[in-house]
Structure formats: structure tokens, C-alpha cells
Amino acid sequence: MxxxxxxxxxxxxxxxxxxxxxxxxxxxxxxxxxxxxxxxxxxxxxxxxxxxxxxxxxxxxxxxxxxxxxxxxxxxxxxxxxxxxxxxxxxxxxxxxxxxxxxxxxxxxxxxxxxxxxxxxxxxxxxxxxxxxxxxxxxxxxxxxxxxxxxxxxxxxxxxxxxxxxxxxxxxxxxxxxxxxxxxxxxxxxxxxxxxxxxxxxxxxxxxxxxxxxxxxxxxxxxxxxxxxxxxxxxxxxxxxxxxxxxxxxxxxxxxxxxxxxxxxxxxxxxxxQDVTAFENMKLSLLNASHTLLSYPSFLKGYRKVDEAMEDKSIVKFIRDFMDTDITPYVPAPENTDLEKYKQTLIERFANHSVSDQVSRLCFDGISKFPVYIMPNLTKMIDDDKDLTRVAFLFASYRQYLKYKVDDKGHSYDIAEPWMTENDEKLISSDNPLDFLSLSAFKSVDLKESGSFIQLYERFVSEIKNQGTTQVLESII
Incomplete structure (x- = not known):
């Protein structure tokens, strides 16, 4: 070549x-x-x-x-x-x-x-x-x-x-x-x-x-x-x-x-x-947040490559609904940017077989990623009384990933969280799902104050544990 x-x-x-x-x-x-x-x-x-x-x-x-x-x-x-x-x-x-x-x-x-x-x-x-x-x-x-x-x-x-x-x-x-x-x-x-x-x-x-x-x-x-x-x-x-x-x-x-x-x-x-804000917001809110959204459910379903996960129609719909419904209202398009084209390009990029990115790389260091990619827009969604289904499912998936370290197919795995504190580890090990919401990564929002979030999150925690990620995701989409 x-x-x-x-x-x-x-x-x-x-x-x-x-x-x-x-x-x-x-x-x-x-x-x-x-x-x-x-x-x-x-x-x-x-x-x-x-x-x-x-x-x-x-x-x-x-x-x-x-x-x-x-x-x-x-x-x-x-x-x-x-x-x-x-x-x-x-x-x-x-x-x-x-x-x-x-x-x-x-x-x-x-x-x-x-x-x-x-x-x-x-x-x-x-x-x-x-x-x-x-x-x-x-x-x-x-x-x-x-x-x-x-x-x-x-x-x-x-x-x-x-x-x-x-x-x-x-x-x-x-x-x-x-x-x-x-x-x-x-x-x-x-x-x-x-x-x-x-x-x-x-x-x-x-x-x-x-x-x-x-x-x-x-x-x-x-x-x-x-x-x-x-x-x-x-x-x-x-x-x-x-x-x-x-x-x-x-x-x-x-x-x-x-x-x-x-x-x-x-x-x-x-x-x-002169001001990079609109570009940052678009990229972090759509690309990085979507990467985080797909990472833990995909890993729990047994996928280890991102392009393989993107062959799963339920994963693709989950991500696209998140982009269109949950995030787009909070992302003003930068000058000369077609937001619909940008989102479609993201789906194509995630599905690129030649790159075949590792899902584990996207799962790595969630403690640092959630405050940057997820929490800012979640705050706005809670304030605006938006549908929190997909985000609550993400939190429940993240807890399942960190706590049990076994995917839906029975495969065990190691996690990599270099910035996790001792207190975080105690909260993860707790059998009370609400304790998990006090993780250091989530401190910018008191999630326990949102009744709609809590109701969805507790339901998903129970359903993922009892039914597996695949079945719960199907019920969402």
C-alpha cells in the first residue's frame, strides 16, 4: 500500500x-x-x-x-x-x-x-x-x-x-x-x-x-x-x-x-x-455524551467493539433518540454547521468498521467523564422537567457495570477508574441504589431531589439486575 x-x-x-x-x-x-x-x-x-x-x-x-x-x-x-x-x-x-x-x-x-x-x-x-x-x-x-x-x-x-x-x-x-x-x-x-x-x-x-x-x-x-x-x-x-x-x-x-x-x-x-463555546458544546454534548451513553449498556450486552454495537438497531435508536430528543434542544449549532448532518455523521463514525474502537476505552474513567459530558445537560433537563428515561437508564447501567463486573452473557471483566475515591467504592458496594447517586462524579446535581429521575433510576436498577440490559433497553426504545 x-x-x-x-x-x-x-x-x-x-x-x-x-x-x-x-x-x-x-x-x-x-x-x-x-x-x-x-x-x-x-x-x-x-x-x-x-x-x-x-x-x-x-x-x-x-x-x-x-x-x-x-x-x-x-x-x-x-x-x-x-x-x-x-x-x-x-x-x-x-x-x-x-x-x-x-x-x-x-x-x-x-x-x-x-x-x-x-x-x-x-x-x-x-x-x-x-x-x-x-x-x-x-x-x-x-x-x-x-x-x-x-x-x-x-x-x-x-x-x-x-x-x-x-x-x-x-x-x-x-x-x-x-x-x-x-x-x-x-x-x-x-x-x-x-x-x-x-x-x-x-x-x-x-x-x-x-x-x-x-x-x-x-x-x-x-x-x-x-x-x-x-x-x-x-x-x-x-x-x-x-x-x-x-x-x-x-x-x-x-x-x-x-x-x-x-x-x-x-x-x-x-x-x-474568537469563541469556541458553541463548538465545544456541540461536540461534548453530542459526540462525547453519546459515547458515554452507548458504552455501559453496550458493554453489559456483551459487545467489545463499538462498530459491532452499532450493528444493534436498539443501540442505534437509543443513541439517536438521545441526540434528537434529549440533547439537541440544548445545542445551538455553531456558525456554518448543519446539526442534522453532524448527528448523522456521528452515527457513521461510531459504526466505522475500519476503526473498530474498543467499548472498554469508552467505559474507561467514567468518574471523570460524567461531570463533563453528562451532568451539565442533565441539570438543564431536570430544571425543564424533560423526559429522563434514557439518562436514568445510563446511570443504572453504570452502577451495574461498576458493582457486579459481569455482563449479560456471564463474562467477568475488570474496570478502570483511576480517579475513583475510597468513598466512591463504598457507595458502589452499597445495596441501596440511592447511595450510588452520591458518587463524586455526580456531585454537581442533587439527583435525589428529582422525584422523576429517582423513580426511573430505581426501576431500571431492579430491571437490569433481574432481566438483563438487553431486555430493559428494548422496553425503552
């Missing part, structure tokens, strides 16, 4: 961006756009220096270094036709466990104009109840007390900015690429709270010299399993230790608020705007 090589000499590329969190989504999204941009000679100061902070990153670091940081990206078309791109925009890769000083020095370097982040929805260290930055976290307390020996993303960036300020190397932008509403505002709150608690002089400098644009990112990018590596390499004919694959749809909308300059990403399809 033909491989699209990058159209520039990598020796001419200089790092202008430092990115923290070199995972699959980053390598399929920001790196892809930047790789396309670097063919323009006037843009070749915008290569990306990758940073990994975790001990568990050792494998990806070693794999990428073994192949000169290049890797293949397979873009899977909904029409069954795939494209393979060789990506060369990752210019450097620093592993914090191995060389923490190099990260600090790089953040301080005058050539770096932008720090980008994919640290996950839960990575901003916000308290689930108050939505304020948690200064009492043990790792945060360590970094506050040991500025020159950071271990967290907040500690590293603070120390790097402190050196940048001391060296007189100018302003910088911090750009979140995580799936959060107003992700720039969230990043600003987290980083400035940390810095204010650690170094008030630096905090004053940050107010004048760091901007935090909001952005909206979108591209379905599954985890790459060992089997995927074999499959992708067979298709490409390249022995790639770190291949990535993704869908053919991609979108990136960014508020144009870059204090130290930026790449001309608009040349390769990125949209710049």
Missing part, C-alpha cells in the same frame, strides 16, 4: 512547541496537523518536542526513539479505504523519569512559544465537588514544597516558567487539547492556582506573560493493541513499534489567543475563532 511520506527535510525542523502527554490521540491529531503544515518552509520552526512524565511511558519512549521518533498513522476511511501517513513532526522526546532537568530547560528555552497538553480530563486535579484545584493532593504538596524537584505536570511547568522568567525568554501560550468544556479556562485555573500557592512573584509574571486559549478537538483514536501493531504493520510493510490508527474525520477549533506567535495551522484545516 502506498505510504504518504512527510514532505520536508526533518533536519530543517526546529521545535517551537512542547507537548506533554505523547499518547495516541496527540499523535493522530496535533502531530498530524503539524506534520502536514511543516511542508511549508516558513512554518518549519514549529516542530513538536514531546514530553512524557510517567514511569509507564518507558515503552513508548523507547519504541519511538528506536525509530528516530518517526511513526506511521493509518487513517481509516468510512468507505473502507485507508491512508497511511509517515509522521515526522515529533522532533525531540524527553522522559521526565530519566531527565527532569531537560524538561525544565526546554520550557524555558526561547524557541518554545507554545506548551500543549493532553493529560486527560482527570489530569487537571480538580475537586469533583467544588471544581477547585486540589492543593491537598500528596504529589501536589510535594511539588509545592520542592520546586526544584518536580514530579507533576504543574510542578514541571512552574519550574520551567520560573527559569524562563529568570532568563528573560519571553511570553508563552499553554494550550489544552483535552476533552473539557472551556479547557483553556480549566488549565488556567489549575496552573495559576498551583503557581500562586508556590511562588507569588511567578504568579504575577504569568498574569502578564501566559495565555490559555480554549480549544475543541475531535478525532476517534482507539488504543493500539499488540494485535493492531501486527495488523497495521502488515498493511504498511513497515516494522513500526509505535503505529497509530484513527478515523478519517478530524476537527480542531482554537481561540486565537497566542501571546508569542503560533503556527499557521489554518493552512491545514484548523479553524481559529
Amino acid at each position: 502506498d505510504i504518504q511520506a512527510f514532505q520536508y527535510d526533518s533536519k530543517n525542523i526546529k521545535s517551537g512547541i512542547l507537548h506533554i502527554g505523547v499518547g495516541n490521540f496527540h499523535r493522530a491529531h496535533q502531530q498530524f496537523y503539524t506534520n502536514e503544515l511543516l511542508k511549508h518552509e516558513d512554518q518549519q520552526n514549529w516542530g513538536i518536542c514531546g514530553v512524557c512524565l510517567l514511569p509507564s511511558d518507558e515503552k513508548i519512549v523507547n519504541n519511538l526513539r528506536s525509530q528516530n521518533l518517526d511513526y506511521t498513522l493509518t487513517i481509516c476511511g468510512r468507505d473502507g479505504k485507508d491512508e497511511i501517513h509517515k509522521i515526522g513532526s515529533l522532533t525531540e522526546l524527553i522522559w521526565g523519569v530519566e531527565d527532569p532537568k531537560a524538561i525544565v530547560d526546554k520550557i524555558a528555552n526561547s524557541s518554545i512559544k507554545i506548551i500543549t497538553l493532553t493529560i486527560t480530563e482527570g489530569g487537571y486535579n480538580l475537586d469533583k465537588e467544588t471544581n477547585e484545584f486540589n492543593l491537598n493532593d500528596e504529589k501536589i504538596k510535594h511539588d509545592l514544597e520542592n520546586p526544584s524537584n518536580p514530579t507533576t505536570v504543574f510542578g514541571f511547568i512552574a519550574e520551567g516558567l520560573r527559569k524562563r522568567k529568570a532568563d528573560g525568554n519571553g511570553s508563552i501560550t499553554i494550550l489544552s487539547c483535552d476533552n473539557l468544556q472551556h479547557n483553556g479556562n480549566t488549565a488556567k485555573r489549575s496552573f495559576t492556582t498551583f503557581i500562586e500557592a508556590q511562588d507569588k512573584n511567578l504568579a504575577e509574571w504569568v498574569k502578564e506573560n501566559v495565555t490559555f486559549p480554549n480549544s475543541m478537538v475531535d478525532r476517534i483514536t482507539p488504543a493500539t493493541t499488540p494485535e493492531d501493531v501486527i495488523r497495521l504493520n502488515k498493511k504498511s510493510g513497515i516494522d513500526d513499534k509505535a503505529p497509530v490508527y484513527c478515523e478519517d474525520f478530524t476537527q480542531w477549533v482554537i481561540e486565537d489567543n497566542f501571546i508569542a506567535g503560533r503556527p499557521s495551522w489554518e493552512k491545514v484545516g484548523v479553524e481559529f475563532t
Whole structure:
């Protein structure tokens, strides 16, 4: 199969961006756009220096270094036709466990104009109840007390900015690429709270010299399993230790608020705007919320691949009814966006056989996803006395998934909830279904105050336990 090589000499590329969190989504999204941009000679100061902070990153670091940081990206078309791109925009890769000083020095370097982040929805260290930055976290307390020996993303960036300020190397932008509403505002709150608690002089400098644009990112990018590596390499004919694959749809909308300059990403399809709110709301409320809605019922029905679940007409109708009836009234369409077409495209994207995303990936870290994707619109639905059937069924399914760890077909499974608290675990283990509604993920709404929600939720909890997910879902649609 033909491989699209990058159209520039990598020796001419200089790092202008430092990115923290070199995972699959980053390598399929920001790196892809930047790789396309670097063919323009006037843009070749915008290569990306990758940073990994975790001990568990050792494998990806070693794999990428073994192949000169290049890797293949397979873009899977909904029409069954795939494209393979060789990506060369990752210019450097620093592993914090191995060389923490190099990260600090790089953040301080005058050539770096932008720090980008994919640290996950839960990575901003916000308290689930108050939505304020948690200064009492043990790792945060360590970094506050040991500025020159950071271990967290907040500690590293603070120390790097402190050196940048001391060296007189100018302003910088911090750009979140995580799936959060107003992700720039969230990043600003987290980083400035940390810095204010650690170094008030630096905090004053940050107010004048760091901007935090909001952005909206979108591209379905599954985890790459060992089997995927074999499959992708067979298709490409390249022995790639770190291949990535993704869908053919991609979108990136960014508020144009870059204090130290930026790449001309608009040349390769990125949209710049003064306010990203409408785009964020559309994507988080329709795509991400629908992903969460389909994840737990699909998993409990025994599906392990999203495209397989989307062959189930009851799942498709469940999702489409949720989009049309529950969510569309709260989603004003952004300029030049056809909302009906957008929703139909989402259904096609979820059903893409070439991508074949894992349902377990959608189930992962529900504790962080519910507050962002589900609770904001649920609040409005309760206030407006809307039909809560589908959302109540989702909550009952989530409880069944977390509590019993056996699907309708009798298959047991492990859950992955990195931000679950000890109190959450107690609430899940309780035999009183109402206790579950006090989970940290749901704290923004007192669900027990909604009689209509409680009535539906308790009914579904009982029916799912006694009849199974399949039969209950059929009764809903």
C-alpha cells in the first residue's frame, strides 16, 4: 500500500512547541496537523518536542526513539479505504523519569512559544465537588514544597516558567487539547492556582506573560493493541513499534489567543475563532455524551467493539433518540454547521468498521467523564422537567457495570477508574441504589431531589439486575 511520506527535510525542523502527554490521540491529531503544515518552509520552526512524565511511558519512549521518533498513522476511511501517513513532526522526546532537568530547560528555552497538553480530563486535579484545584493532593504538596524537584505536570511547568522568567525568554501560550468544556479556562485555573500557592512573584509574571486559549478537538483514536501493531504493520510493510490508527474525520477549533506567535495551522484545516463555546458544546454534548451513553449498556450486552454495537438497531435508536430528543434542544449549532448532518455523521463514525474502537476505552474513567459530558445537560433537563428515561437508564447501567463486573452473557471483566475515591467504592458496594447517586462524579446535581429521575433510576436498577440490559433497553426504545 502506498505510504504518504512527510514532505520536508526533518533536519530543517526546529521545535517551537512542547507537548506533554505523547499518547495516541496527540499523535493522530496535533502531530498530524503539524506534520502536514511543516511542508511549508516558513512554518518549519514549529516542530513538536514531546514530553512524557510517567514511569509507564518507558515503552513508548523507547519504541519511538528506536525509530528516530518517526511513526506511521493509518487513517481509516468510512468507505473502507485507508491512508497511511509517515509522521515526522515529533522532533525531540524527553522522559521526565530519566531527565527532569531537560524538561525544565526546554520550557524555558526561547524557541518554545507554545506548551500543549493532553493529560486527560482527570489530569487537571480538580475537586469533583467544588471544581477547585486540589492543593491537598500528596504529589501536589510535594511539588509545592520542592520546586526544584518536580514530579507533576504543574510542578514541571512552574519550574520551567520560573527559569524562563529568570532568563528573560519571553511570553508563552499553554494550550489544552483535552476533552473539557472551556479547557483553556480549566488549565488556567489549575496552573495559576498551583503557581500562586508556590511562588507569588511567578504568579504575577504569568498574569502578564501566559495565555490559555480554549480549544475543541475531535478525532476517534482507539488504543493500539499488540494485535493492531501486527495488523497495521502488515498493511504498511513497515516494522513500526509505535503505529497509530484513527478515523478519517478530524476537527480542531482554537481561540486565537497566542501571546508569542503560533503556527499557521489554518493552512491545514484548523479553524481559529474568537469563541469556541458553541463548538465545544456541540461536540461534548453530542459526540462525547453519546459515547458515554452507548458504552455501559453496550458493554453489559456483551459487545467489545463499538462498530459491532452499532450493528444493534436498539443501540442505534437509543443513541439517536438521545441526540434528537434529549440533547439537541440544548445545542445551538455553531456558525456554518448543519446539526442534522453532524448527528448523522456521528452515527457513521461510531459504526466505522475500519476503526473498530474498543467499548472498554469508552467505559474507561467514567468518574471523570460524567461531570463533563453528562451532568451539565442533565441539570438543564431536570430544571425543564424533560423526559429522563434514557439518562436514568445510563446511570443504572453504570452502577451495574461498576458493582457486579459481569455482563449479560456471564463474562467477568475488570474496570478502570483511576480517579475513583475510597468513598466512591463504598457507595458502589452499597445495596441501596440511592447511595450510588452520591458518587463524586455526580456531585454537581442533587439527583435525589428529582422525584422523576429517582423513580426511573430505581426501576431500571431492579430491571437490569433481574432481566438483563438487553431486555430493559428494548422496553425503552
